[in-house]
Amino acid sequence: MKLRSRLTNLLGIALMLLLWQLAGQNLGDALLATPVEAARALVATLREPGFWAALWQMMWQMTIGYLLALGIGVPLGIAMGRVPVVDAIVKPWASMFIVVSAAAVVPLFIILMGRGLLFSTAIVFVVTVWYVVVSVTEAARAVSPKLIDVARSFAASDAQRFRHVILPALHPYVMIAARVGFVHALRAMVTAEMFISAGYGGLLNNAGLDLSTAPLFALIVMLMVISLSATTLLRWAADRAAPWYASRTRDR
Amino acid sequence: MTHLSVSNVCKSFGSVPVLVDQSLDVEEGEFVALLGPSGCGKSTLLQIINGLVPADRGTILLDGKDITGRTGAGRGMVFQGADLFPWRTALENVAFGLEVMGVGKAERLEQARHYLHLVGLRGFEEAWPHQLSGGMQQRVGIARAFCIRPSLLLMDEPFGALDVQTRDILQDELVRIWEAERKMVLFVTHGIEEALYLADRILVFSKRPAHVLREIVVPFERPRREEMKLDSTFLELRREISDLLRHDIHA
Known part of the structure; x- marks a missing residue:
């Protein structure tokens, strides 16, 4: 059964690549490079030292903002889910900020913080933290x-109920928030970098100006690979x- | 000498009185069933005795100590839906009460293993609750309550959610375990047959606000056997209680 669904997956991917190839051949690589051309460009990109430097810069700056968002978002979400006063104070802000996209706040943040580390971590933090807060709040409220x-009834104290019931009940949902939060963080980071033409976002910017779309696709594919490997690692x-x-969801 | 004494317990939810001046006593080693229609307030009485729900008035004494409004302290509770912790294995679920009490890991797991074996779940120590059937989950729930060696066992319709065959088996298991480790039991049920089969004494409750319509001392010898369900006294008592409850509902 599992093998069969894997095969179906592969079939879907192959079909997609085929369509892409056909469309690319018709439109030409200035509009839509074919997967073969994109793969060639990817190999070339991976050979450039500038690529690795940009990737590294993006990853460590993003990680700071992401970890901050988890470190503050998870406890805040638990507090909001369990303590009505905290929820009443924070909820309006959370529901307002969660709809604000990175692109909307970038100009303001550049004025406030310049273009350095503070700027990019702040963007990542602001975009990710509310997502984490809202999902952890829901999970904390839903603890049975x-x-x-x-x-x-077994006379567990407040602290024991927190440790033995609330925390383990939240655990899987915190991990899910971490996983989806990572994707949000990565997207925010790329957007921020595109605005200031630095790091990986800068590479994407430059590739967008190129006459061939192949290098752009190569960079996008790499982003997908990073995102997929990170979420797979987090799931593991x-x-x-x-x-x-894991055992309960697998059996289903 | 253990003894439970509940006196003059009152409870209202908003303006709806659920319990008015209820008192009851349980003697050492006695199995008492609280029988009544669904929603009559017998479960509320059990939760007040357990300390989960505060009473508006009244006191609860266990072995001479006032335990009104406090949980723990000598009481073990078996919940209707077993309500196991899904993140704990069967063994860790059984050990939960001892862990809360601060018993060391090796000691509490050894105790828990003993009770898990007692309820017939040898080999399921490391199983997750979702891997167990409803009946097996409730066995774990019973072991979890026994594991803290309470002097009073509280059971809130523990077999209510199970199919008839499983319920019959678990009733026999419960009797067997309880006969090996006699303690006071308060068993809430709406099953007349179940109450007659298990209990030494039955308190038949009215509809809300709950009060005791009649107290019935069950005349059957222990150990109880499946055949007694066909005994003429059994059938007669069953009809009598059934009439009593039906009269009350239409009164």
Whole structure:
């Protein structure tokens, strides 16, 4: 069954690549480079030292903003889900800021913070943190009151109920927030860099001006690869950390 | 000498009185069933005794100590839907109460293993709750309550969500375990047959606000056997209680 769904996946990808190839051959590489050309450009790009420097710069700056967003977003989300006062204070801000895209705040942030590390981490943080907050809040609110009653009936203290019921119940959802938050963070980081023409976003900018679209596709494919590997890694970590959840969702 | 004494418990939810001046006593080693229609307030009484729900008035004494409004302290609760922690294995679920009490890991797991084996789940120590059937989950729930060695066991319609065959098997298992480790039991149910089969004494409750319509001392010998369900006294008692409840509903 699993093998069959894998095969179907591969078939879908092959079909897509075929369509892309046909369309590319008709439109020419100034409009739509074919996958073959994109693959060639990718190999060339990977050989450039500038590419690796840009990738490294993007990744470490993004990681700072991302970790900050998790470090603040997760506790804040738990507090909002469990303490009505905190929710009442923060909720309006969370629901307003969550719709603001990176592109909308970048100009303001450039004026406020310049174009350095502070700027890019701040963009990543602001875009990611609300997503984390909102999803963790929902999860914290949904912790089964029955299970909390079970813990109470065994005379568990507030701290014990937090440690033995609320935290483990939240664990899988925090991991999901981390996974989707990563994608948000990466997107925000690329957008920010495109505005200031630095790092990986800068490369994307330059490639966009090129006469061939192949190098642009190569860079986009690399972004997809990064995002996919990171989320796969995070999923693997989540499954290791919460085997009960992994086993329950696998059986389904 | 263990003893439970509940006196003059009152409880209203908003303006709806659920319990008015209820008192009851349970003697050492006695199995008491609280029988009544759904929603009559018998579960609320159990939760007040457990300490999960505060009473408006009244006191609860367990072995002479006032435990009104407090949880823990000598009481083990079996919940209707088992309500196991999905992130704990069967063994860790059973050990939960001891962990909260601060018992060391090796010690509590050894105790938990003993009770898990007692409820017939040898070999399922490392199973996750979602991998167990409803009946097996409730066995874990029973082991979890026994594992803290409570002097009073509280059971809130523990077999209500199970199919008839599983319920019959678990009733027998419960009797077997309880006969090996006699403690006071308060067993909430709306099943007349279940109450007669399990209990030493049945308190038949009215519809809301709940009060005791009649107290029935069950005359059957222990150990109880499946055949007694066909005994003429059993059938007669069953009809009597059934009439009593039906009268009350239409009164």
